[in-house]
Amino acid sequence: MEVHRFSILAAILVPVLAIFLQASLPLRLSFFSVFDLPLLVTIFFAVARRNPLAGTLTGCLIGLAQDSLAYQHQPIGLFGISKTVVGYLASSIGVKIDVENPGSRLLMTFGFYLLHRGIYQALRNMARMPLEFNWGHELGAALSNAVLAVGLFMILDRYKQRK
Amino acid sequence: MENFFTRYRNETVLFGVLFIQIIALATQVRVADTGVNGREVNAGAHAGSSRLIRVWAVSLISPFQKLSVNSGAGVRHLWGNYFALLHVRQENEKLQQQINLMRLEQSRLQQDADQAQRLQALLGFKEQYIDKTIAAQVVGTSGTDLSRVIYIDRGTRDGVEAGMAVITPDGIVGKVSRADKSVSQVLLITDPLSGAGVLLERLRVNGILKGTQSGQPEVINVMADEKIEIGDRLITTGGDRVYPKGLPVGTVINVSPDRERDPFLSIRVKPAVNIGRLEEVLVVTQLAERQGTTENASGPIRAADMLAQRLPSAKKKTEEGSAAAVNPDAPEPPSAKSLAQQAPASPTDLKSIKTAKPKAPEKISESPR
Numbered sequence: 001m002e003v004h005r006f007s008i009l010a011a012i013l014v015p016v017l018a019i020f021l022q023a024s025l026p027l028r029l030s031f032f033s034v035f036d037l038p039l040l041v042t043i044f045f046a047v048a049r050r051n052p053l054a055g056t057l058t059g060c061l062i063g064l065a066q067d068s069l070a071y072q073h074q075p076i077g078l079f080g081i082s083k084t085v086v087g088y089l090a091s092s093i094g095v096k097i098d099v100e101n102p103g104s105r106l107l108m109t110f111g112f113y114l115l116h117r118g119i120y121q122a123l124r125n126m127a128r129m130p131l132e133f134n135w136g137h138e139l140g141a142a143l144s145n146a147v148l149a150v151g152l153f154m155i156l157d158r159y160k161q162r163k
Numbered sequence: 164m165e166n167f168f169t170r171y172r173n174e175t176v177l178f179g180v181l182f183i184q185i186i187a188l189a190t191q192v193r194v195a196d197t198g199v200n201g202r203e204v205n206a207g208a209h210a211g212s213s214r215l216i217r218v219w220a221v222s223l224i225s226p227f228q229k230l231s232v233n234s235g236a237g238v239r240h241l242w243g244n245y246f247a248l249l250h251v252r253q254e255n256e257k258l259q260q261q262i263n264l265m266r267l268e269q270s271r272l273q274q275d276a277d278q279a280q281r282l283q284a285l286l287g288f289k290e291q292y293i294d295k296t297i298a299a300q301v302v303g304t305s306g307t308d309l310s311r312v313i314y315i316d317r318g319t320r321d322g323v324e325a326g327m328a329v330i331t332p333d334g335i336v337g338k339v340s341r342a343d344k345s346v347s348q349v350l351l352i353t354d355p356l357s358g359a360g361v362l363l364e365r366l367r368v369n370g371i372l373k374g375t376q377s378g379q380p381e382v383i384n385v386m387a388d389e390k391i392e393i394g395d396r397l398i399t400t401g402g403d404r405v406y407p408k409g410l411p412v413g414t415v416i417n418v419s420p421d422r423e424r425d426p427f428l429s430i431r432v433k434p435a436v437n438i439g440r441l442e443e444v445l446v447v448t449q450l451a452e453r454q455g456t457t458e459n460a461s462g463p464i465r466a467a468d469m470l471a472q473r474l475p476s477a478k479k480k481t482e483e484g485s486a487a488a489v490n491p492d493a494p495e496p497p498s499a500k501s502l503a504q505q506a507p508a509s510p511t512d513l514k515s516i517k518t519a520k521p522k523a524p525e526k527i528s529e530s531p532r
Contacts, residue, residue, distance in 0.1 A: 020227050022306035023314075027232075030439035033308040052173035060180050068220030069303075070310035071340060071350055076216060077188035081181060088177045120309070127192045131309065131355070132376040 004048045004160040014156065015041050015062050023069055034141045036113065038062045040149045042083050043112055044156050046090035047099045055094075059087020075127055082119040086112050102150045109149035113142040218343055221314070225346045228302040229316055236300075293407050295449035296330075297321055301441045302346070308378060311354035311438075313337075317446060318345040326405060328447040334411035334435030335359065335399060336444050347446075352412075353378045353438055360403040361412050363389075364396045372397070372412060372432065380413070382430040383421060389428065391418050397432060407450055411435040 006014075018037040025032040042062050046055030063083030067076040090112060093099065099108055117138055124131050168175055299315035317323045319342045329336045329349045337351040350357050354374040361372045361382060368389050370382040382397065395415040401408030417431035 016223070019306070020224055023224055023303045024228050024231055024306075026304045026306060026439075027301060027313075027441070028235075033304070033306065036307070038306075053176050056173070056177050056180055060184070064184075064216065065220050066306065068217045069224065069312075070305045070307070071312050071348070071354065071356060073340070073356065074310055075188050075191035077184045077191070081184045081188070084177070084180050084184065088173070092173075123188070127188065134377075 002162060003050045004162060006045070006048075006159055006161065010159040011045070014159070015045075015058070015065075019062070019065050019069070022066070034144055035148055036116070036145055037152075038066050038079075039083065039086065039113065039116055040109065040145060040152055041156075042087050043090045043109060043149070044153050046087045047094035047108070048160055050091055050094040052088050052091045052095075055087035055089075055091030056084055057087075059083035059085070059090075062087075074129070078120055078123045078127070081123060082116045085119055086116050089115070102154075105150050105153055106146045110142045110146040113145045114138065117142075217341070221343060221346055221348075225302060225314060225316075228314065232300060232302045232316075293447050293449075294451040296445040296447050297323070299323075299329075299347075299444055299446055301444060311351040311357075311374065311378065312340065313349050313351060313441060315347050315349055315444060315446070316345070318343050318347050320344055322448045323347045323446050324448075328406045329444050330406075330410060330447060331436050331441070331444050333437075334413065335406050336436050336438070336441065338405050339446065349444075351438055352434060353380055358403070359406055359412070360400040361397045362400045363391060363415075364398050366391065366395070369400055369402075370397075370430065378438075379416075380432045380434060382415075382432055383424065383427060385428045385430060387420060387426055387428050391415060391428065391430060393418070407447065 015038065018041040022032075022035070022037045042055075042059045045058050049055065060080055060083065063080035064076060066079040066083075067074075070079075090108070093108065098104060121131060121133055297317060299317040299321075301313050302316050303314040305312045315323075315329070323339055323342045325339050325342055327339045329338060335352060337349045337354075337357060339347050340350040341348040352359060352372060352374055355376055357372075357374045359372040361370055362368065363370065363382075363385075366389060368385055368391075370385040372380050372382050374380050385391070393415055397412040397414065399406040399408055399410045399412055413432040413434040415430055416433045419429050419431075421427040421429040
């Protein structure tokens with residue numbers, strides 16, 4: 001299986017742009033808060049690099065940046081830990097199965113979204129800040145993110161460089 | 164040993180990174196207090212421990228957000244001023260008619276307000292009012308519906324501080340949860356961690372407004388025997404020491420028994436402000452307290468007012484007389500932004516900021532009454 005790398009510019013700008021869009025677009029398009037662009041970017045970089053170490057660190061940094069924009073009294077690390085785990089698992093899966101075709105990308109993102117939300121929810125409970133969990137909403141959001149991921153990954157594929 | 168770390172390098176790094184984050188998380192989370200009914204309250208993070216990383220993240224993102232919002236505003240301005248001026252004459256005529264009607268209404272309200280002030284003075288009431296506000300533009304959000312916050316382009320250098328109320332002419336928006344130099348974070352009333360003291364306007368019943376995960380705030384602590392109807396309006400009580408008294412909060416859209424607190428009701432509320440479409444807000448930077456006096460309540464009591472108080476049937480005539488006194492050739496009204504910066508503005512005056520076309524009530528430009 002092919003292992004890819006990215007230019008430093010793409011590796012920095014794409015996650016920053018994802019966080020920027022995630023923080024800005026819901027102002028005009030309120031439905032956009034259903035999507036989790038930073039998560040999709042984490043998954044994309046992890047499966048493309050197929051390096052668990054890089055996936056772990058990418059997920060950690062993107063998650064912590066997302067945590068920093070959340071409410072003042074919400075502890076930093078909730079998204080960080082969730083995305084660290086997702087980054088690691090996504091890169092580990094990328095080593096073992098083909099994650100290049102749209103079908104597997106759809107299923108993979110659907111699963112990782114639910115896992116991410118499950119870990120986040122568990123951490124909120126540990127931090128004594130429980131949230132309501134609506135299965136219908138979460139499944140809908142997972143599907144929406146999976147569909148968006150298929151299109152987004154096709155765009156981001158252009159920035160891949162063969163190692 | 165070296166062989167072990169080489170072999171399990173990825174796993175070691177994963178557990179190391181997770182361990183560090185979990186320890187950091189644990190040090191931020193405040194030990195929860197136990198409430199009277201055994202429920203845990205006040206869980207959350209210490210604000211100070213993670214402040215630097217938040218400042219960095221916001222400093223990195225906010226310039227781009229400001230640029231994006233400002234360029235968007237520029238395009239809208241161009242469109243609004245050059246391409247969207249069709250039918251403006253007819254619209255202007257309609258607005259002029261509205262202004263005339265509102266002047267009549269304003270005159271009547273003015274009389275009521277004066278009367279209320281005289282009565283408050285007689286009873287020695289102290290009233291809280293909005294002394295200063297600054298207009299701010301919404302530049303960003305947290306990006307997730309798990310944390311309902313927005314960012315505004317005003318910070319400590321503009322006089323914004325944590326705990327200040329954020330409102331629009333339609334009603335309350337939230338409160339400033341953190342203020343940096345040029346950007347502030349606002350916790351919206353729809354966030355589960357927010358709260359506000361509210362009053363059902365028709366029944367004069369107090370409750371607490373709390374956000375929920377779904378983004379639809381609810382009022383709790385209202386007894387089940389209250390006859391609440393769909394469409395009842397809610398206003399702030401002022402008792403939470405954040406929001407000034409009398410500001411619109413929203414309307415009741417659903418009433419049901421509270422499953423977690425048995426004798427109480429859960430009242431779903433539609434916010435008066437369209438939270439998903441916020442562009443400009445007002446930060447209440449200064450509140451003041453005043454005690455009414457009979458001298459400054461528009462002079463001595465007029466015979467017509469006394470007549471209106473004692474003979475309700477004569478009220479209509481009095482209103483008509485007052486309405487006739489309104490000068491239809493009043494000067495051009497000030498803009499919304501200039502009104503927002505004038506002081507003091509009482510809660511009842513806020514509606515005039517929204518419309519911005521009619522002449523502002525005179526009390527806006529007065530010194531504190």
